Amino acid sequence: MTEQDAVRLGVVGLGFMGQTHATNAEELGHEVVAGTDLDPDAREAFAATYDAATYEDVDEMYDAEALDAVAVSTPNAYHESAAVGALERDIDVLCEKPLADTLDSAERIAAAADDSDGFCAVNFHNRFSPAAEMFTGYQSEGRFGKISHVRANYVRSRGIPGVGSWFTDESVSGGGAVVDIGVHAIDFALYLMGYPRVEEVFAVTRSQFGDREDYVDPGDWYDETEDAVFDVEDSATATIRCADDRTISLEVAWAANEPESQEVVARGTDAGARLELGGDELTVFDAGRAGTDHLRESTMSGASLDHAGWEGSAKQFLDAVGGEAPPLNTVDEALTVQRVIDAIYRSADSGSCVSVAPDRA
Template structure:
């Protein structure tokens, strides 16, 4: 990751809304970049105390107090509260980096997008996996035409056992908006659409299942967060879906917190001239090509890249845009809204028991 010449991250005054685990994760990387981390906000007093004890920054109970002191905010709250804080920050004239997903419902996501379009500042959405070095290389080759026309992406984000704390907000539909689909499937959908250059999505067919999280005998080795049991688990823990876009481009999706199969974080990009496999878990990138020179042949090429802290790279792009006074041109609100429409379509398809149209 290279910062733009003349750009000093300390010139940007930043605040964080939501001081849980992901808020601390962002704060640590802001520190490493040298940004001016002014403070954070959380309604929970213990969260504010932990934040002040860890970082050289203030903590507030009221967002307005923080808004008065900063140029930009990171919003890392549970999904249900994205809209309130994002809209308020945009109306305040601030630039916003909003953690994925855009919101807990499509209606809420649309309201955020409307506010962003009317705002002086901009809203960038935190799909950090786009900043992985192999993804950047793959997109470079794609833009060069190396793959021909990319027509299909197989997107996988599957854990064998990985429910993120039963009884937490992650497993409450009221707060999160969903389960494995909206938590990790959202990353897979975003990358797949990114590799297809975000065409219009016309139809979605999918099934979101809940087969493990609601069981007393849910077996796991470890769990992120505490396990409070199945009583309040009311979200999906796996999803299978197929997405059709304008022009006949397609996506097949497998995402899961828990399944009886090996974990898988592979993406297969299939083009008319070549293809690629990207493993997000290991950052391995392989190109699949062919030729007739000297005889018909197939070539598999491994691509090695430098390791990149994707959240830190995402932050650098955001801070540079804030300093320049111009939207970053990537991870846009409209792209995030397209992802949200697919998520909503999969949930609606599950309820309807059939494919649903998104272009009507």
């Protein structure tokens, strides 16, 4: 697309994230042409809000509309059919995280992207923040040396999504806290390290809060229904070993008896850094000899980005539609994250360290 062209966007899955993608597209000067969802109420509301055609069947939408791009924001188990259907028609795809509910499904999406004239990007939006921009800026100058270890947390004190929703049903979600919020911490840690090859994972998953009758929920996330399904983990701890013995320690929880945290700490050979997912501040740690040996801690607050978070991810995608895939949030990066998720669950099931499925040739 040229800079003046408006992208004709279709949206698959018209819940909160589908509406977010549609709103961002309109605010960035593009056209929301159509949407699809199984829920007739969702279709009616979307049509009224965005003046868009709506469909119950995604293939019908693809065949009826001249789309340049599609945002896929269905529950995870349906990413594959929506993304592959678009890619087979050479339509560019922005897929919600994770890439799919299973590794096999994610690999099929990546293969479809390889065979398509369209591309697939994945909505890892935490890269679009002042803290991340400052980190990568200093990193490009060699400020940190080699990043050898990252400690990544995404912990809620209480924040289990509504029981009875697809988030807590493994057959639709593919997993629990690791798939929902851990995916962000995994991606961001790998991003800060330059996406090294991942070799082994040791992990423990737990389900300690989601099915308790005495569960306390001050934020009112939890909405149990009579036929509620909760067959996923609500927390996980993992150690991830990458090439050259670089490591990631991961803590993920929907619910925990500890303070909430989205803190990420990167340990480099020349300096280290602390930042938060989507944050505005970067703290750099190092040492010096001026006057006397000493430790230094410098905290910097970044200027607000013109397009941050979900909007920044959307802009990168929409700017690239009709051309080359954007350099961030690639399908191969998303596939690496999916391999780590798969290894976390395999390790937790086996009680042992497991090898991570190899990268694509």
